[in-house]
Amino acid sequence: MQAQTLLFVRDTKSFATSVGNLARHLGATHASTVGVVDGLVARGLLRREADPRDRRSTLLRLTDAGRRAADRLERWGHLLGEALAALPVEERGTLERGLGAVIWALRAAGHLEVAEPCRGCAHFRENAAPGSPEPHRCNLLQAFLSEEEARKYCPDFTPAEA
Numbered sequence: 547m548q549a550q551t552l553l554f555v556r557d558t559k560s561f562a563t564s565v566g567n568l569a570r571h572l573g574a575t576h577a578s579t580v581g582v583v584d585g586l587v588a589r590g591l592l593r594r595e596a597d598p599r600d601r602r603s604t605l606l607r608l609t610d611a612g613r614r615a616a617d618r619l620e621r622w623g624h625l626l627g628e629a630l631a632a633l634p635v636e637e638r639g640t641l642e643r644g645l646g647a648v649i650w651a652l653r654a655a656g657h658l659e660v661a662e663p664c665r666g667c668a669h670f671r672e673n674a675a676p677g678s679p680e681p682h683r684c685n686l687l688q689a690f691l692s693e694e695e696a697r698k699y700c701p702d703f704t705p706a707e708a
């Protein structure tokens with residue numbers, strides 16, 4: 547869960563990296579998620595920061611060492627991808643179908659929340675402020691977003707066709 551936590555903090559919108567959202571992402575209890583976070587904070591990989599929108603809440607941030615660790619994990623993921631790519635096509639297809647079935651089953655049972663970037667979200671207004679460093683707008687959060695933020699994962703994603 548430590549690796550998933552580092553990647554969650556790196557790849558999730560900066561205003562959505564709460565412990566509650568992390569717990570839902572991990573499918574873990576709040577208590578065990580706090581334990582994971584405390585361990586990473588003690589190792590100097592994560593830090594807590596007051597949420598500027600709600601001073602009673604905190605958001606998780608990577609330290610420099612945490613970002614390096616997350617980037618190493620991603621490289622490891624690419625190596626795994628390369629190893630899978632070396633499998634014969636039929637074996638890879640079987641593996642992908644199996645994993646897809648597991649993910650759909652978990653989603654259908656409500657055990658897995660799939661968050662996605664802004665494009666395709668019902669609340670997204672692309673390029674609402676052209677030329678600004680934060681050109682996009684989220685109507686749900688009533689906030690402008692940079693291109694980088696718009697590409698990160700969001701627990702409030704709502705499919706546009708919903």
Ligand code: SF4
Nearest residue numbers: 664667670684700702
């Ligand atoms: S709710 Fe939708 S538009 Fe707003 S930040 Fe999340 S994904 Fe983007």
